[in-house]
Amino acid sequence: MSDIQHNTKTVAILNTQAPFSSSAGKEALDAALIFGSFEQPTSLFFIGDGVFQVIGDQNPTSIESKDYLKTFSALEFYDIDNIYICEQSLSERNLTANFHIDNVQVLSKQAFNELLHQHNVIYRF
Amino acid sequence: MTIIYNNQTLATDKQGYLLDFTQWNEDVAVLLAESDDIELSESHWEVIRFVRTFYLTYNTSPAIRALTKAMKAEFGEEKASSRYLYRLFKEGPAKQATKYAGLPKPARCI
Amino acid sequence: MAMLHIVRTSGFNNNALAQCLDTTLPHDSILLIDDGCYNLQHPLLLELLLQKTDIKCFYIGLHATARAQLKPADVFAEISLDDVNELIFTHNNSITWS
Numbered sequence: 001m002s003d004i005q006h007n008t009k010t011v012a013i014l015n016t017q018a019p020f021s022s023s024a025g026k027e028a029l030d031a032a033l034i035f036g037s038f039e040q041p042t043s044l045f046f047i048g049d050g051v052f053q054v055i056g057d058q059n060p061t062s063i064e065s066k067d068y069l070k071t072f073s074a075l076e077f078y079d080i081d082n083i084y085i086c087e088q089s090l091s092e093r094n095l096t097a098n099f100h101i102d103n104v105q106v107l108s109k110q111a112f113n114e115l116l117h118q119h120n121v122i123y124r125f
Numbered sequence: 126m127t128i129i130y131n132n133q134t135l136a137t138d139k140q141g142y143l144l145d146f147t148q149w150n151e152d153v154a155v156l157l158a159e160s161d162d163i164e165l166s167e168s169h170w171e172v173i174r175f176v177r178t179f180y181l182t183y184n185t186s187p188a189i190r191a192l193t194k195a196m197k198a199e200f201g202e203e204k205a206s207s208r209y210l211y212r213l214f215k216e217g218p219a220k221q222a223t224k225y226a227g228l229p230k231p232a233r234c235i
Numbered sequence: 236m237a238m239l240h241i242v243r244t245s246g247f248n249n250n251a252l253a254q255c256l257d258t259t260l261p262h263d264s265i266l267l268i269d270d271g272c273y274n275l276q277h278p279l280l281l282e283l284l285l286q287k288t289d290i291k292c293f294y295i296g297l298h299a300t301a302r303a304q305l306k307p308a309d310v311f312a313e314i315s316l317d318d319v320n321e322l323i324f325t326h327n328n329s330i331t332w333s
Contacts (some may be wrong), residue, residue, distance in 0.1 A: 039190070
């Protein structure tokens with residue numbers, strides 16, 4: 001048996017960029033789905049412009065972008081239930097807690113940072 | 126590569142997945158399965174339609190784990206086991222059902 | 236859980252440094268490599284290090300001198316690339332701000 005089978009390392013994916021002008025958000029989500037497929041415990045974090053990925057009422061197809069945002073709603077089938085959003089990043093951008101995915105948790109900067117620190121491996125996108 | 130449907134040429138990738146998922150209908154599914162020598166039963170159809178709906182809802186083809194978890198909610202435990210699905214689609218349920226549903230191959234998936 | 240923040244870009248050009256500083260907790264460390272060495276003069280970083288003395292900041296000497304970043308303030312500790320491995324193993328996890 002390889003070590004990988006006993007590997008229970010937790011993965012944090014930190015999203016820091018807005019959804020459409022770069023492929024960072026899509027790539028982060030693809031990475032999350034792959035980790036999920038291999039039963040690696042994975043959490044998603046959104047900070048800075050990354051919070052623009054999760055706000056509601058977006059319309060990517062109107063600007064000819066593939067709507068990868070719809071895929072966020074499939075995360076539950078990949079056992080990814082921990083989705084954390086930085087409250088300060090929302091308020092800095094004058095955003096309300098209106099999201100296109102359901103089970104997200106809005107956290108204070110302190111709580112957000114403490115949770116992030118608890119993960120074994122952190123990828124920033 | 127291509128397949129011929131109704132005197133129309135439909136483009137596919139090397140492994141036979143449709144390049145344009147909007148060109149799909151259930152007759153095309155039969156053709157895609159025939160090219161793998163598979164006759165589609167009602168059990169196959171259940172999965173193919175489910176995968177198609179999943180893609181239209183979430184804009185992604187489900188990997189096997191996600192497929193079984195999502196099917197469990199819809200059809201119950203028995204039909205959502207990977208053993209059942211592998212019996213239907215021997216080359217890998219997500220891979221194969223996705224192909225006959227006219228969708229892109231799921232990323233890094235069996 | 237002490238985290239090692241590896242900063243590889245200049246905070247004068249993008250907000251990776253600011254975001255990094257925003258995510259630090261007490262006992263974390265910051266490592267400046269490549270263009271991250273330009274942050275040796277960044278007021279946000281200097282301010283944070285003066286305020287939070289339990290956060291250490293390292294930089295790769297070679298990368299700094301190559302960029303004419305000479306005589307950094309006393310709050311910074313110079314290390315070599317060979318020392319990076321040890322830093323990684325003395326922290327619980329790491330994050331790269333590139």
